[in-house]
Amino acid sequence: MIFVLLGISLIVFYLARGFPSGIDPVTPYIHSKMTAEQIEMVRKIHGFDQPLYIQFFYWIRDILQGDWGITGTWANSRPTNVVFFSHFPYTVELSVAATILTVAIGLPLGIISALKNNKLPDHVSRIIALAGYSVPAYWFGFVLQLVFFYYLSLWGLPHLPSSGASGMEGVVSCITGMPVLDGILAGNLGYTLDALAHLILPAFSLSFISMGFLTRIVRAGMLEVLRQDYITLARSKGLTERVVIYRHALKNALIPAVTLTGMFFALLLGGAMITEYVFAWPGVGQISLRAVFQGDSNFLLVYTLVTAAIIVIANLIVDVLYVFLDPRIKY
Amino acid sequence: MENSEVGTTKSEWAARWADLKYTLYLLRKNPLVMAGIFMTFFFIALMFLANYIVDPKLANPAGYPEFGGNYPFQRSYVWSKGNIINWGPGIHLYEGPEFFLLGTDGWGRDLLKMIVLAIPVDIENAIIITLGAAAFGTLLGALAGYVGGVIDEVVLRITDIFLSIPYLILALVFATMFGRTIETLRFSILLVFWPTYVRLMRGQILSEKEKSYVEALKALGAGHARVLFGHIIPNSIYPVLVQATLDFGSVVLTFSALMFLGFSPSPSLPELGNLASDGYFHIFDAPWLMMFSGLTMLLIALAFNLLGDGLRDVLDPRIRR
């Protein structure tokens, strides 16, 4: 596992710093008014003129010591970890909301689809699932904004805000950094509702896409399980169909679905760049996008490392969960 | 009075042909798949014909000659008057001589024509990327599975690494590194998709390797290369095919997403994501730009996903009794 993380950082590091044509690591430390000599000096100070492997070593040492470098341009540079962790809660909020929506809608949809196989509910949910993973993320967000923000307001109806995470900045003290939670903790209903209103559209946009995948897997899993012999035996025992499905079938069918949901959540935590961009959601994905365009290698490296670590941890957690779900697996 | 026939031994290819015919029969019975097949054919036909239907010079990065090498900016982001769709107030209506069915983009070009020109760009690139990833991943996976040992371990670890990098980051960083050309874009997306094939093929090879016919072939003196390429790989190809058709939709979506985020080699390139990014800052006063380019993207992805889904359902060994 450590090996994977190391490998990832190696690759991205090499990509980020190894190519003269790409991002110049000096960028956040200089400004346009510096002379070439001064730039060279800055370069020397930070060790950017050293061979790559030495740079890598220094970087690893710095990371482990908590020095994550500086991000941004000269004009507004801040320590990377400050930038990262001030935006991370927003991404977490979005990911949690999207995952809840995905499971809440996708799971029943998949189950119903399997139970009424080849009948109308099945076809409807298959089409929805299909739409889910065929739709371009940027387009769907846009359509939601168009309908629920622009046109609703045009026709004088109450509408949802189209961007940002909260319209009432600074009203409530920032404890967790997540608007909805902060609003609840502060007991401020208006703030919470406003935060929720901002949350709905991007969360739904994200979940619609993952829902497509989840429904498909749940459906396939259920169909597979319902075909098994032990379901025949369960029915022959005279159990009600409900019991057969919920007690006998579901547990078996859900195992792959759980893995998928775990992976999705981990991926979302990495920041759904496109959705955050379209909705101007101040999450980590949006910042990283900006970092790519600005050539901000420090942030990119940190971001990649953290996201990859999240995925690796999620994998582990899912593996552990497996042991609980499937008694056949022993450690 | 025998009931069964002791048939003459058919050649392996005759058996494969019969299998194929059965597949086609099953495909025909499934309406969703048929819809997918039609749509796919439609788009592929468009891909070949696009440059004949619409004059490619209309997308010319050097501008329109009749405007002196510039674009007709006076008619950017306009919607034709008298069009069936009424987007509401605040829309620039065009009262000029030409009728733009889908409005114009930021360069004053006819959006419909641009979309038509964009379809081949997207589809061709997606095909190249998917085939490339599939071929590369399959070969590597086959090698890893067949040879085993250290090579297997190394390939697995590398695959793990690539699978753990969030895909957009990988593609973006790579594209930033190597400049914004179409080739780098293709390669960077390929990097995202190839690990799945490695895993897939490796799994298949591992189980095929143990089967008795491999032992028999080796006993007959067939060399490793022949066994691998002539027999094992063709027998394991179905899941790869299915995965490739399923991936195609994701590839084309990722490709246009990258363009949307701003990685296109040239801002006037007719490409669905590119057109959408053009319209991003005019979501509310020129919504048709994002709407129709995204819609086309949706339809393309839908077509290929339907096809892939149907193919997967049909090739599922349990349904083929």
Place this chain on the structure above:
Amino acid sequence: MQVKEKEVILEVKDLKVFFHTYRGKVEALNGVELSLYKREVLGLVGESGCGKSVTALTILGLLPENAYVISGTIFFRGEDLLKKSREEMRLLRADEIAAVFQDPMTYLNPVLTMETQLKEVFMLDTNLLRKAVVWQKNHGGKIAFDDLLSGKVKIRDKSTNPKVSKGEINEMAKSLCVDILRLVRMPDPERILRQYAFELSGGMRQRAMIAMALARTPSVFIADEITTAVDVTIQAQILNLMRGLRDKIDASTLLITHDLSVAAENADRIAVMYGGNVVEVAPTVEIFKNHLHPYTSMLMKAIPDVKNPSERLEFIPGTVPEMINPPSGCRFHPRCSIATDKCAVEKPELKRVLKNHEVACYNVAV
């Protein structure tokens, strides 16, 4: 066997069942005729694919979605099962008709404990459990499954039942589980209950399935190839168990098997099936001594004779018929040595030719 007027508990008449598959219509059952008497063991014998399991599933009402019952009746206690609703069939399965299937590995749920799977059968009848708890409280001592089986304990509590908690019901169910596992001769029942299917051996799994069927005190017991997936020693154990239980249960058993020797040892009567039809029915001794149908005769000849070990085994020429395009008329006629022209045209009906002996053939020599 006593020649008493025996009562029929289950009667299958002219049952035709088809399956719709991608390759065409499979004519699985072609007019099956069966009678099951009270307290008897009827052996249903035939090769794989002849329709034995389909018959069982039809009786249970558990046919898959692509199956269609074209015609026929199944009378159970005077009612036609084919006309019953799904809920009614479910109640019947919970109460009267129980089945045990082959290969317990695939038939037991891999992620549920044995306790869950066994207890749920008892929990189907919470009323009975409640009354049992009350009885136990009133009379002291413990109620055993044995008592319920044999009816020794008549639970006729017509008085208003005092409150029985869920916990007590659970406890009762659990103790009944332990009892019944002892009954099927499982060692250390408490531990078994905590285990999962894959932790038990093949024989134990099969016993667990039998216990699950027994728990409902059924009147009809369908055993579908229960010895096929286990090795010979376990086979003997299971069959021994079945024989032992037979005295305790007041049930009729439909013993489905492709192994004539199993049928020979355990069945009172044997029905031979071929190609979706029952072709011969007779008491066991009778059918071995005096087999009339050509198929039965060939089956008998294919069994090695202990007394004559060097005798060559005969095989039946041809193969089992393809059910999608079955032969016309009598389905055995392409492989039959005494077939006549009529056999290819019209299917022979099962007719009584001797006392207790029925055959479906035009050309039998009585």
